[in-house]
Amino acid sequence: MIEQKVPKLNRYFEEQIAMCNQRSKKLLDDERTDEAAFEKVKANVYDIFRTILSVAVKTSKGDPDAVRRFFVQKTEQILSSWVTAYDKAKQHNDTVKMCLEQIKLDTIGEIKENFAKTWEGAE
Amino acid sequence: MTEAEAIRLFKCLSDKSRLQILKSLAIEDMYVERLAERLGITAPTVSFHLKKLADAGAVSSYKSQYYMMYSLKKDIFETSILEILQEESDEAEVQEQRDAEYRQKVVDAFFEYGKLKAIPTQRKKERIVLEVIAQAFEYDRIYTEREVNIIIADFHDDFCTIRRDMVGEQLLDRDARGYWRIKP
Numbered sequence: 001m002i003e004q005k006v007p008k009l010n011r012y013f014e015e016q017i018a019m020c021n022q023r024s025k026k027l028l029d030d031e032r033t034d035e036a037a038f039e040k041v042k043a044n045v046y047d048i049f050r051t052i053l054s055v056a057v058k059t060s061k062g063d064p065d066a067v068r069r070f071f072v073q074k075t076e077q078i079l080s081s082w083v084t085a086y087d088k089a090k091q092h093n094d095t096v097k098m099c100l101e102q103i104k105l106d107t108i109g110e111i112k113e114n115f116a117k118t119w120e121g122a123e
Numbered sequence: 124m125t126e127a128e129a130i131r132l133f134k135c136l137s138d139k140s141r142l143q144i145l146k147s148l149a150i151e152d153m154y155v156e157r158l159a160e161r162l163g164i165t166a167p168t169v170s171f172h173l174k175k176l177a178d179a180g181a182v183s184s185y186k187s188q189y190y191m192m193y194s195l196k197k198d199i200f201e202t203s204i205l206e207i208l209q210e211e212s213d214e215a216e217v218q219e220q221r222d223a224e225y226r227q228k229v230v231d232a233f234f235e236y237g238k239l240k241a242i243p244t245q246r247k248k249e250r251i252v253l254e255v256i257a258q259a260f261e262y263d264r265i266y267t268e269r270e271v272n273i274i275i276a277d278f279h280d281d282f283c284t285i286r287r288d289m290v291g292e293q294l295l296d297r298d299a300r301g302y303w304r305i306k307p
């Protein structure tokens with residue numbers, strides 16, 4: 001049921017963003033600025049996918065399959081460009097960029113898994 | 124140690140995780156996974172911090188069997204803060220450093236792994252970008268237009284605009300024989 005899945009996913013994104021912000025604040029208080037920025041990066045990734053979900057819902061006019069297709073397609077597109085960015089960084093031995101891209105890849109992986117679980121699981 | 128080096132080092136040290144890495148390395152040389160385990164942070168995060176510490180001149184690395192070992196660059200830490208403060212910096216040197224930093228910032232923003240991401244719209248920034256590209260040309264050599272295009276295309280697809288702007292900025296000159304790099 002799309003009426004249950006979408007709010008559940010929105011709650012998941014909001015909770016993750018809140019947790020990232022909390023951890024970021026804690027890390028900042030602990031004088032770990034770069035690691036605090038990593039949490040902000042994660043929060044931004046969740047926020048991007050929250051937006052994608054809301055666009056998917058708006059454009060698909062209540063069709064759950066269309067929502068899933070839109071969300072999965074966008075996720076794969078973004079994932080592919082981030083994999084390229086990571087590979088490029090690795091090729092140039094850019095440890096700093098690699099670390100940031102790895103965080104984005106880990107987060108998108110988690111989002112993919114959660115989306116699949118929520119979308120398929122509720123059916 | 125120059126002012127810029129001191130600032131980079133101090134900025135780098137103002138992070139708890141990095142300080143803890145240095146504290147660990149003060150005991151003995153270590154590899155990434157060992158530091159990660161010891162400090163309770165992930166290995167990629169440790170690598171990230173080590174790169175920053177290496178750039179600031181605080182650590183060095185060497186290969187030992189299968190591991191890349193990291194060690195504290197003790198000579199850096201033997202410099203007293205008073206010595207750094209007493210180091211004189213003349214205004215021209217400071218200005219030169221500022222210019223170099225600005226230049227580096229522009230280069231970092233517009234180039235990624237040697238490729239030009241976009242042609243800057245601001246003339247001052249474009250000049251810097253074109254100067255970087257000009258370094259790919261040798262002095263005292265005549266290039267055909269095709270050769271010029273191929274060299275520029277290594278940086279950006281829009282070689283026509285860049286070639287024209289390099290002539291406009293007097294980095295390259297041309298006549299019937301071809302193009303050449305102008306000496307500053």
